[in-house]
Amino acid sequence: MENEKRTERNTGAGIDENRLSDILTISQIKATDTYETPPQIIWIDNSTIATLGNFSASTGKAKSKKTFNVSAIVAASLAGRQVLNYRAHLPEGKQRVLYVDTEQSRFHCHNVLERILRLAGLPTTSDSENLDFICLREYSPSVRIEVIDYALRQGKGYGLVIIDGIRDLMLDINSTGESVEVINKMMEWSSKYDLHIHCVLHLNKGDNNVRGHIGTEMSNKAETVLVISKSSENPSISEVHALHIREKEFRPFAFTVDNGGLPVMAENYSFDESTSERSKNRVGFMSLSVEQHREALSAAFGDKPIKGFENVLQAMMTAYETIGFKRGRSVMIKLLQYLTDNLKLVIKRDKLFYYDVTPTEAMLFDEE
Incomplete structure (x- = not known):
């Protein structure tokens, strides 16, 4: 997994600077540009x-x-x-x-x-x-x-x-x-x-x-x-x-x-x-939008991490029900994995779960 992440980070490495300059130029979106609606x-x-x-x-x-x-x-x-x-x-x-x-x-x-x-x-x-x-x-x-x-x-x-x-x-x-x-x-x-x-x-x-x-x-x-x-x-x-x-x-x-x-x-x-x-x-x-996930996770976590796997599941079950997604424990386990591995909206460090915070911020929480 680590090798895979390292490979992803290195993708595009070694591109000639002139080529990078060209990409930067043609990628800029300007207020004076006009675009046709896609057919x-x-x-x-x-x-x-x-x-x-x-x-x-x-x-x-x-x-x-x-x-x-x-x-x-x-x-x-x-x-x-x-x-x-x-x-x-x-x-x-x-x-x-x-x-x-x-x-x-x-x-x-x-x-x-x-x-x-x-x-x-x-x-x-x-x-x-x-x-x-x-x-x-x-x-x-x-x-x-x-x-x-x-x-x-x-x-x-x-x-x-x-x-x-x-x-x-x-x-x-x-x-x-x-x-x-x-x-x-x-x-x-x-x-x-x-x-x-x-x-x-x-x-x-x-x-x-x-x-x-x-x-x-x-x-x-x-x-x-x-x-x-x-x-x-x-x-x-x-x-x-x-x-x-x-x-x-x-x-x-x-x-x-x-x-x-x-x-x-x-x-x-x-x-x-x-x-x-x-x-x-x-x-x-997976039919839920990222905004819906964020709404539920904000309700579940507030501004603090949650300690313990079962506590996270209980908080998520209650929070997701408020957005109309009422599910049991087995679905919540899969959802938590999806949020952690795929959407990266939840981060786990030791026994603490954080919503939408970087590892650096997570370390600050630990110190507190």
Whole structure:
């Protein structure tokens, strides 16, 4: 872990001073600058879920039909019309889509390709000039990244890139360093080539949080994170919710798969109040914003550290309940770990827990 942190701190070391000067100059934001609003390209109802120059994600447990959902997004982008609840419009010069699959066999990738073409109303007997589909299952994470980078450098007019299996761009899903590097790649590619990247990542099996450090980084940086989950009342139906969205939140919708193997809107499916509440709970504490965490932690800690693990849990349970997040001890243990390891909002030194203080300040508390 220490080596990993040391590596992160050294990242970028040795850059030529002229290069640093150039970066500093072009990175400055001035009051006299003018910027165009990023073009919106994908919507659900009247909520924008994707713009050029950003990235988003879909997440869900195995067999929740994440790839069916992504197929609808791609089909809407190719057809320029609504598919399921997605509307899309790729601007002139950005009308091509690159679909990267990192985990399925070529046979299953071909099935996905055919499904997308059928959804878009395109022939399945010829290749679409606006869709490139590549399968990178047999390659290492570093090679996958290089291939994607090479494809984008070709300047083929991509407006949308799908990475179905972002987890496979790294060796260790729990590596902080690798996670930051992969998310930085998403931000670099989307900004440099002025396109939108939509990634797919699994939820944990044991809980309902996005997997690993990569999930945390993605939730913090993505424009939109969608959650696809099986209906608790009908497993053949999948529900789509927003885990995180910068725009106004859309009403959840549901789809199923018809006899022809295509996703279609679930007829007469309604989200009653209790179902919606369960869905919100299902995504867990990672659905809370940093501001909500800070509000709860301020109430729990005040301006003093808390001594003892159990005392911290009790204080957090009481404080988080005040912001509408009422959970038991087992969830609070995971939440405390998340706050400590991922968000860095809680620091533990010996038997004392501190909220949002630096190690130096923590030492001052010790001396007092």
